[in-house]
Amino acid sequence: MLDSHFVFIPKQTVRYVTELTECIKVKSSDEDVDDSNEFVKFFPSFIWAVRDFTLERKIDGKDATENDYLEFALKLKHGTSKKVMEYNLPRECIQKFFPSRTCFMFSFPTAPENVSRLERLDPADLSTEFLEVTGRFCKFVFDKSHVKKLKDGYTVTGRVLGHLAKTYVDTISSGAVPCLENAVIAMAMIENQAAVKEGLEVYQSGMEKLKNSFPLELKLVSSEHQRLSGMATQTFMTRSFRDTDGKHLKSLEVINELFDGYLCQNEQASKKRCEDLLSSLSATMTKKLKEGVYAKSGGYDLFCKDLEDILKKYNSQTNKEVKVLSILHNLMTF
Template sequence: MTSGPIMLVPVCLVEKNNEQLRVNQKALKILRKISQPVVVVAIVGPYRTGKSYLMNHLAGENLGFPLGSTVQSETKGIWMWCMPHPNKPNHSLVLLDTEGLGDVQKGDPKNDTWIFALAVLLSSMLVYNSMGTINNDALEKMHYVTELTELIRVKFSQRLDGLEDSTEFVSFFPDFVWTVRDFTLELNLHGHPITEDEYLENALRMIPGDNDKAKNTNTSRDCIRCFFPNRKCFVFDRPKYEKELLAHIEDVLENQLNPEFQEQSKNFHSHILTHAKIKTLREGVKVTGNRLLTIIFTDPGTRQEVDMEERTLSMSPDSFYVPVLSEAVRLLFLRGYQLGLHSNNFFVFYFPTFPFQDTIEREKKGLLLQNEEVSVNCCEARLKQLSGPLMRSISRGAFSVPGGHRLYLEAKKKVELQYNLGSRKGVKANEVLQSFLKSQLAVEKSILQSDKALTAKKKAIAVERLKREAAEKEQELLRQQQQEQQEMMEAQKGSLKEHIAQLEKKLDRKMENLLKRLENNLDHKLKVQEKLLTEGFQKEAEKLRKEIDRLRDELDDINTKKSSIVSQILDLVSSVIRVGTSADTLLDVVRNICDLLRRHFS
């Protein structure tokens, strides 16, 4: 449901026309659009006491309700400013600035009483603004309270059941705040400091005595204490001592005001926005802007009658008969009486006659149909508001994901739960809900089908991803194994090279030793041959020559084999190193080379 229009400036709610109070139709249109509970703060008091400044401060603005710099009263009638409540979400704050009481330029002083009565009946917190101190003069100016309570007593004494009980109307009276402007006294009583609230309560103490002056003073005090049980007091220093600046205080920056006044204003502002309650009727029904019209129209001071349309409430048909009957009696009462004043100030009422039962039945049928329409409109508006996030999620495809059907059901269940928890939906609540749920069946089916398809696709993608990840892991493992094998082969190749080099050195040493022995042996035999020839042993020398030739052949053969074997070994190792082979093959090559060397050079 909509909260109502945003007002940039106040509008006149109750205006004076030829000394008669009339309700402004523009203000009515604004109130009709406020479907949220309203917190209504009204301010009353003598004219030119700075009421409009306090209300502008509550609104958070310097300008709004008109201020004045002369002795002439600026505000006429009752002005209204509606705005979202800054401290209470989904609530509206309604500020009412009233015409100053006691203006000497007024034609009919009775208007002050009706202005005060309307402020009391409309508000959930009433601020009475005065200047200086709370003394007998200030209390005597509160005679409007006495007149209001007398008016209410007369009205209640005319009830059909004959009951008169002040608690009947005290229950819907507003909380009371007394603000004292330009306060110059010290908050001190009998030598002890006191609070602002204690200052007010002390001022409301009854004065002993039976004289007329004491009785008149005590009457206002007793009425305030009786009919406003919840009371609060704030005192304010002078905001600015420079007269020329004070005359145009709306143009003065807040930080240019006296620090004491700034702190007092801050405390007042905080208290009002924190403690001002929702306006309620006697039955405990929370008042919206639309229902606030009922109070305005019902009050005789506006000289207007209430339309039955403004009294339509969402309730079950079985409980309609008693409210309809009461409403018919109330309308009979309102349409029948003519207000007059006798010398004793008692109100006299005249009642006409008309078909009572027919009116009840006609009003009952009309209200039943109207109640159903109001219930449907209310419930559809509430469902539209609650389902807004769900619809936006559907539009942007938030549920077109695997598992989207479960997410959609949770979101829809949340809307249904919030709807059921709401109050005052009326007789069509379930019907409207079922219609909404039915309208969602096609959407739900589409989301479910999409969910199944996307879930199956997601599973297939997951399987493929697992396969791909397994293959990648296997490839990575193989790569690591190859790398490790390559590293091992490189290490073995290095080791083989070193081993071959060592064998070659060893072979060289053995060959050198062998050749050296053969050469030594050959030299020895040559010397022996030479000696035999010299001594004439030709036959022995020839035999020795053959052995020398054999040694020379053996020496040549050893040199040839050495070069060939070394060349073969080196070629084999180079080929293995160049082409690459497994670690086992390398080991076999090493073993073979070693055997070869042992066979030939052992």
């Protein structure tokens, strides 16, 4: 039977909970304000696993469930004495910070003579009652445990949790009081800067591959720019965290400057290709010009014919070049 003599909550298990108001802050405020009511937004549900439970599970002579036992254990005593206050403090903290509470009572796992070799025991040697509770416990954890979320419902991934843990440790090591709000802001900065970097890498990687095929038709370069720009934005959105004002997303606008650079490189490649082609096609005509062939009788007609031949070959081989006209102008001033 359960009564106050059997209900015992070890102080070391709730010591940190009772000291939270002194060891951590939720909001970044210089004022000495008790914001402990905000902690419940960040805490997980409370699961109390009672090990080696051998008592009769009754309260006031009536059968009690595991959760009944937990709530009975958290029941406060009346009075204001120091002893009563010390008894009530950890219970008040658990009730305050963990509104969702569940209890599992594990019986002794096996016969006493088997305890020394628990890790080598066959499941058949384990208590059926112990295995039944273990099954319910595991199912509850897997089915009911919620993904950790921060304020405003942002999900914490493993990477984000790592950033948070490092921020807390660094803050505590410096002698300051960790602030959940500031830690989230710092972590968001890290994540969003990394998201911008990943987005830019996606864009630049794709454009560098395209660059190997320069010169290309302007329409093709623009189309690939649009596609990669969209991929960069999607990459950013996938990793970004709390970029509520769009400040970091706006950083991706540098892609337009990068695009201008690639357009310039494409034009330079086109210019060189056109110049090389023009030089090759006009080599014979240049030689005739130096030899005075066009200065002889009928030379003008021959000049016009040779020039027309060069124009036809040039236009047929450079119809998609972005610098075809500017280089052609050089030919017309030949």
